[in-house]
Amino acid sequence: MSISKKEIESSVKDKELIEIRRKEIVNAAVDLFVRKGFHRTTIREIAQKFGMSVGTLYEYIRTKEDILILVCDYINSTVRMRVKPSVEITKDSAQSLINAIEIYYRIIDELQDYIIFLYQETKSLSHENRKYIFKSEEDMTAIFEDILKHGVEQKSFKIEEKNILLTAHNIMVQGQMWAFRRWALQKNYTLERYIETQSKSILEQITTH
Amino acid sequence: MSISKKEIESSVKDKELIEIRRKEIVNAAVDLFVRKGFHRTTIREIAQKFGMSVGTLYEYIRTKEDILILVCDYINSTVRMRVKPSVEITKDSAQSLINAIEIYYRIIDELQDYIIFLYQETKSLSHENRKYIFKSEEDMTAIFEDILKHGVEQKSFKIEEKNILLTAHNIMVQGQMWAFRRWALQKNYTLERYIETQSKSILEQITTH
Amino acid sequence: MSISKKEIESSVKDKELIEIRRKEIVNAAVDLFVRKGFHRTTIREIAQKFGMSVGTLYEYIRTKEDILILVCDYINSTVRMRVKPSVEITKDSAQSLINAIEIYYRIIDELQDYIIFLYQETKSLSHENRKYIFKSEEDMTAIFEDILKHGVEQKSFKIEEKNILLTAHNIMVQGQMWAFRRWALQKNYTLERYIETQSKSILEQITTH
Amino acid sequence: MSISKKEIESSVKDKELIEIRRKEIVNAAVDLFVRKGFHRTTIREIAQKFGMSVGTLYEYIRTKEDILILVCDYINSTVRMRVKPSVEITKDSAQSLINAIEIYYRIIDELQDYIIFLYQETKSLSHENRKYIFKSEEDMTAIFEDILKHGVEQKSFKIEEKNILLTAHNIMVQGQMWAFRRWALQKNYTLERYIETQSKSILEQITTH
DNA sequence: TATGAATGAGACTTCATTCAT
DNA sequence: TATGAATGAAGTCTCATTCAT
Numbered sequence: 001m002s003i004s005k006k007e008i009e010s011s012v013k014d015k016e017l018i019e020i021r022r023k024e025i026v027n028a029a030v031d032l033f034v035r036k037g038f039h040r041t042t043i044r045e046i047a048q049k050f051g052m053s054v055g056t057l058y059e060y061i062r063t064k065e066d067i068l069i070l071v072c073d074y075i076n077s078t079v080r081m082r083v084k085p086s087v088e089i090t091k092d093s094a095q096s097l098i099n100a101i102e103i104y105y106r107i108i109d110e111l112q113d114y115i116i117f118l119y120q121e122t123k124s125l126s127h128e129n130r131k132y133i134f135k136s137e138e139d140m141t142a143i144f145e146d147i148l149k150h151g152v153e154q155k156s157f158k159i160e161e162k163n164i165l166l167t168a169h170n171i172m173v174q175g176q177m178w179a180f181r182r183w184a185l186q187k188n189y190t191l192e193r194y195i196e197t198q199s200k201s202i203l204e205q206i207t208t209h
Numbered sequence: 210m211s212i213s214k215k216e217i218e219s220s221v222k223d224k225e226l227i228e229i230r231r232k233e234i235v236n237a238a239v240d241l242f243v244r245k246g247f248h249r250t251t252i253r254e255i256a257q258k259f260g261m262s263v264g265t266l267y268e269y270i271r272t273k274e275d276i277l278i279l280v281c282d283y284i285n286s287t288v289r290m291r292v293k294p295s296v297e298i299t300k301d302s303a304q305s306l307i308n309a310i311e312i313y314y315r316i317i318d319e320l321q322d323y324i325i326f327l328y329q330e331t332k333s334l335s336h337e338n339r340k341y342i343f344k345s346e347e348d349m350t351a352i353f354e355d356i357l358k359h360g361v362e363q364k365s366f367k368i369e370e371k372n373i374l375l376t377a378h379n380i381m382v383q384g385q386m387w388a389f390r391r392w393a394l395q396k397n398y399t400l401e402r403y404i405e406t407q408s409k410s411i412l413e414q415i416t417t418h
Numbered sequence: 419m420s421i422s423k424k425e426i427e428s429s430v431k432d433k434e435l436i437e438i439r440r441k442e443i444v445n446a447a448v449d450l451f452v453r454k455g456f457h458r459t460t461i462r463e464i465a466q467k468f469g470m471s472v473g474t475l476y477e478y479i480r481t482k483e484d485i486l487i488l489v490c491d492y493i494n495s496t497v498r499m500r501v502k503p504s505v506e507i508t509k510d511s512a513q514s515l516i517n518a519i520e521i522y523y524r525i526i527d528e529l530q531d532y533i534i535f536l537y538q539e540t541k542s543l544s545h546e547n548r549k550y551i552f553k554s555e556e557d558m559t560a561i562f563e564d565i566l567k568h569g570v571e572q573k574s575f576k577i578e579e580k581n582i583l584l585t586a587h588n589i590m591v592q593g594q595m596w597a598f599r600r601w602a603l604q605k606n607y608t609l610e611r612y613i614e615t616q617s618k619s620i621l622e623q624i625t626t627h
Numbered sequence: 628m629s630i631s632k633k634e635i636e637s638s639v640k641d642k643e644l645i646e647i648r649r650k651e652i653v654n655a656a657v658d659l660f661v662r663k664g665f666h667r668t669t670i671r672e673i674a675q676k677f678g679m680s681v682g683t684l685y686e687y688i689r690t691k692e693d694i695l696i697l698v699c700d701y702i703n704s705t706v707r708m709r710v711k712p713s714v715e716i717t718k719d720s721a722q723s724l725i726n727a728i729e730i731y732y733r734i735i736d737e738l739q740d741y742i743i744f745l746y747q748e749t750k751s752l753s754h755e756n757r758k759y760i761f762k763s764e765e766d767m768t769a770i771f772e773d774i775l776k777h778g779v780e781q782k783s784f785k786i787e788e789k790n791i792l793l794t795a796h797n798i799m800v801q802g803q804m805w806a807f808r809r810w811a812l813q814k815n816y817t818l819e820r821y822i823e824t825q826s827k828s829i830l831e832q833i834t835t836h
Numbered sequence: 837t838a839t840g841a842a843t844g845a846g847a848c849t850t851c852a853t854t855c856a857t
Numbered sequence: 858t859a860t861g862a863a864t865g866a867a868g869t870c871t872c873a874t875t876c877a878t
Contacts, residue, residue: 012837037332039248043873044638053839054874064873116332119389123246123329134392141393163406165397170410173386174379180328181378183343184350188374197372201379201414220462221862252848262864267849430858455750457666461852471860472853482852534750537807541664541747552810559811581824583815588828591804592797598746599796601761602768606792615790619797623828639841670869680843685870 008066012059021060024050026074029067034113038068038121068121069129075114076136082107087143093151094207098199100147105175105195112179119180137172144168148206157206167206174198217275221268230269233259235283238276243322247277247330277330278338284323285345289352291316296352302360303416307408309356314384314404321388328389353377357415366415376415383407426484430477439478442468444492447485452531456486456539486539487547493532494554498561500525505561511569512625516617518565523593523613530597537598555590562586566624575624585624592616635693639686648687651677653701656694661740665695665748695748696756702741703763707770709734714770720778721834725826727774732802732822739806746807771795775833784833794833801825 010018028050032041043064047057061067087100108115122133145168151157152164159167178185178194185194219227237259241250252273256266270276296309317324331342354377360366361373368376387394387403394403428436446468450459461482465475479485505518526533540551563586569575570582577585596603596612603612637645655677659668670691674684688694713730717723735742749760772795778784779791786794805812805821812821 014837017837042871047840055839055841055876056837058874059837120329120332123325131392138393162397166394166403166406167410169386169390169393170383170407173382173390177378177382181382183340184347184378185375194375197375198379201376205410205413223862226862251846253846263849264851264864264866265862268862271849273848432858435858460850465861472862473855473860474858476853477858538747538750541743549810556811580815584812584821584824585828587804587808587811588801588825591800591808595796595800599800601758602765602796603793612793615793616797619794619832623831641841644841669867681870682843682845682872683841686841689870691869 008069009062010060018060021052021056022070024052025057025060025067026070030071030074030114033068033071033121034117038124065125065129068124069132072118072122072125072133073136075111075118076133076140078114079107079111080136080140083140083143087147089147089150091154093147093154093156094203097144097147097151097203100144101171101175101199101202102195104144104172105178105198106191108175108179109191112182115176115179119176141165141168141172144171151206159206167202171202174202217278218271219269227269230265231279233261234266234269234276235279239280239283239323242277242280242330243326247333274334274338277333278341281327281331281334281342282345284320284327285342285349287323288316288320289345289349292349292352296356298356298359300363302356302363302365303412306353306356306360306412309353310380310384310408310411311404313353313381314387314407315400317384317388318400321391324385324388328385350374350377350381353380360415368415376411380411383411426487427480428478436478439470439474440488442470443475443478443485444488448489448492448532451486451489451539452535456542483543483547486542487550490536490540490543490551491554493529493536494551494558496532497525497529498554498558501558501561505565507565507568509572511565511572511574512621515562515565515569515621518562519589519593519617519620520613522590523596523616524609526593526597527609530600533594533597537594559583559586559590562589569624577624585620589620592620635696636689637687645687648683649697651679652684652687652694653697657698657701657741660695660698660748661744665751692752692756695751696759699745699749699752699756699760700763702738702745703760703767705741706734706738707763707767710767710770714774716774716777718781720774720781720783721830724771724774724778724830727771728798728802728826728829729822731799732805732825733818735802735806736818739809742803742806746803768792768795768799771798778833786833794829798829801829 012018012021025046029041029046032045032049043054043057046067047054061070083100083104086103088096090096118133122130125133145164148157148159148164148167152159152161175198178191189197221227221230234255238250238255241254241258252263252266255276256263259266270279292309292313295312297305299305327342331339334342354373357366357368357373357376361368361370384407387400398406430436430439443464447459447464450463450467461472461475464485465472479488501518501522504521506514508514536551540548543551563582566575566577566582566585570577570579593616596609607615639645639648652673656668656673659672659676670681670684673694674681677684688697710727710731714727715723745760749757752760772791775784775786775791775794779786779788802825805818816824
């Protein structure tokens with residue numbers, strides 16, 4: 001996985017080294033950011049954590065925000081990279097969807113701190129970089145859109161063309177809320193039950209009766 | 210509406226004046242916070258905006274976080290105070306729910322910047338204050354729970370007892386996502402269509418066929 | 419006892435009221451000053467403690483330093499007022515001195531926090547006011563000088579004229595150190611033993627053999 | 628002389644540089660503190676005086692109190708380092724003591740502003756750090772205790788075992804009062820006369836007749 | 837490339853004093 | 858005379874970024 005498609009300037013020439021160092025930076029930063037938030041994490045802490053000097057850190061990024069981009073990008077990629085290969089579009093559209101939902105929701109459960117982080121710190125990005133993150137989220141949404149479209153074509157699902165996108169968003173947000181509403185949900189439901197219930201109700205809406 | 214049920218210390222004795230000044234503070238802060246975020250907004254800017262000195266500001270709060278509490282509380286109260294009186298539980302449960310959803314979603318649309326702000330800055334609160342905000346969100350959720358419960362009692366809705374809470378959360382989050390996913394949703398749907406579609410699909414799941 | 423011979427301006431006309439209020443101020447301030455130090459005590463705390471408004475407080479003083487003067491003066495007066503009436507110059511000079519030492523040292527023990535305060539906060543006074551406090555200390559010293567002089571005249575003591583003053587200072591400082599070196603002395607000696615030992619050694623030096 | 632045995636954190640790694648910079652800090656601070664007092668001296672002034680930025684200053688200390696510790700420690704060390712090598716315990720105990728007193732009192736005269744400073748600002752230290760300073764003063768006291776003990780062993784002095792400590796404290800305080808009572812003493816005595824008189828009277832008390 | 841000391845603007849907060857009521 | 862809200866200068870400390878080595 002290439003961590004950053006987004007161009008971030010670096011004064012170092014060796015592209016490979018940049019890649020290596022940036023991975024180290026992200027590894028160090030992601031924990032700190034998730035634990036303490038972006039603003040409360042200092043550059044010094046990040047440098048210390050991955051065992052390099054502040055000066056060196058600044059050879060590979062330009063500003064603190066660059067690290068945030070790297071980290072957001074990393075989280076997004078991680079989610080996408082773990083969902084995508086597991087998702088299959090089979091003939092049994094309902095089953096495909098149920099599987100995809102389960103995979104996605106389980107990953108959210110696993111990475112819930114990261115998901116919450118994304119919800120909260122995206123705003124610290126500049127307008128341009130925020131758009132970049134949204135694009136990434138749209139890519140993720142497209143996975144569900146594809147399954148839905150396929151199901152509609154197959155007449156397994158009955159969704160108005162125009163509403164497919166909305167349904168895909170609903171599916172994703174109902175997954176993400178497992179993380180950002182955990183204070184209410186996780187004390188009332190187990191993950192398994194949550195997945196089952198949400199899956200069922202989503203299918204209910206879109207299945208032809 | 211009383212802005213703050215939460216006790217925040219003040220060195221001013223006149224309770225009424227505190228109420229007045231805090232409203233001014235909130236008014237000044239909410240815009241700045243929403244526009245620039247909590248961390249990037251300075252105390253001086255807030256004081257300047259509401260036309261008083263920094264010293265005066267600090268007569269009515271103890272720390273910057275107090276202002277954040279005031280603002281979060283204000284947003285929550287505003288939403289709740291505007292939804293609650295309009296919501297009726299009538300015999301026609303389905304219609305009650307549709308009405309409540311419309312009211313809630315329209316307010317979210319109106320206050321979308323504030324909703325997003327809540328999603329993003331709650332984390333800047335201390336643990337204790339965060340819990341307080343969650344409590345407030347649970348109060349809001351209870352409004353939908355009540356409608357659902359009533360519908361279930363009336364046999365209009367068919368929801369397992371255990372799932373009523375989850376359904377209420379789904380309804381709320383599907384409203385809130387109109388704000389925090391506006392980058393995707395608002396360019397593809399009008400508010401009216403959004404409300405209609407979401408209402409319909411929610412009802413679909415819970416209505417006995 | 420008139421608390422303050424030093425002129426401190428007041429916007430209040432009623433001299434008697436000034437006297438009363440200033441006593442209240444001193445009462446409130448002395449504890450706070452002694453406990454927290456002059457700088458760390460705020461005007462607000464003082465006003466609160468004696469149950470009046472900051473505004474009223476400022477009717478009776480001009481600056482915070484004025485309160486410090488009042489307090490220093492009060493402590494000095496208290497010590498002097500309690501020593502003076504008990505001190506007698508009798509024919510038995512040695513006994514007179516021993517008595518005076520005991521009285522003085524016992525008061526120091528009783529007011530040790532105040533004595534330490536004087537040592538530490540005198541420096542916060544302006545030059546002029548500091549001189550005023552020194553004057554007060556000289557008055558106190560004079561009490562011992564008188565006893566010594568009398569003893570010399572009576573041939574009970576043998577001290578060079580020029581050294582009488584120095585001896586008086588020694589006596590006083592050896593008393594005060596009971597307070598400001600308490601961290602060392604009070605864990606090794608009882609007050610009684612301290613008084614006895616110091617008295618004896620002082621007498622030893624000045625008694626004709 | 629190593630300035631600080633007490634551990635004070637620093638974000639700088641180079642131990643030697645820390646030592647150098649802290650000496651600079653102490654040099655800059657000591658004058659300001661002595662002249663204006665601890666509270667009235669600002670961090671900015673100190674930084675300015677030793678020609679560095681506030682930020683740099685804070686690389687070498689954690690709080691303003693740290694500077695006070697450094698300064699108190701420095702003064703104490705300076706006195707001790709200058710007294711100790713000059714003090715000898717010879718067979719002639721009386722002469723040893725007279726010499727030690729002279730050395731100590733002369734240093735007090737030289738560093739009188741510093742001595743007064745110690746008397747006044749120790750209170751601004753936290754409890755723990757205050758204890759550290761007291762310890763330092765006890766070390767100094769021990770020098771005189773040793774001389775006295777030796778003299779007692781040699782039968783030159785006649786002091787009850789229990790009173791040796793007290794005598795040592797008396798000697799020290801009678802030296803220090805040359806500084807903190809200078810407003811009275813230094814206009815009536817020369818340093819030479821002061822030393823001579825005090826020495827003589829101390830010896831008088833402890834010499835066997 | 838790597839280091840880490842240096843920078844200094846700027847943040848939050850306090851508090852002696854004033855002044856309108 | 859009494860009140861207490863208002864003021865704003867000033868204080869300590871932080872931290873992203875730079876730059877000489």
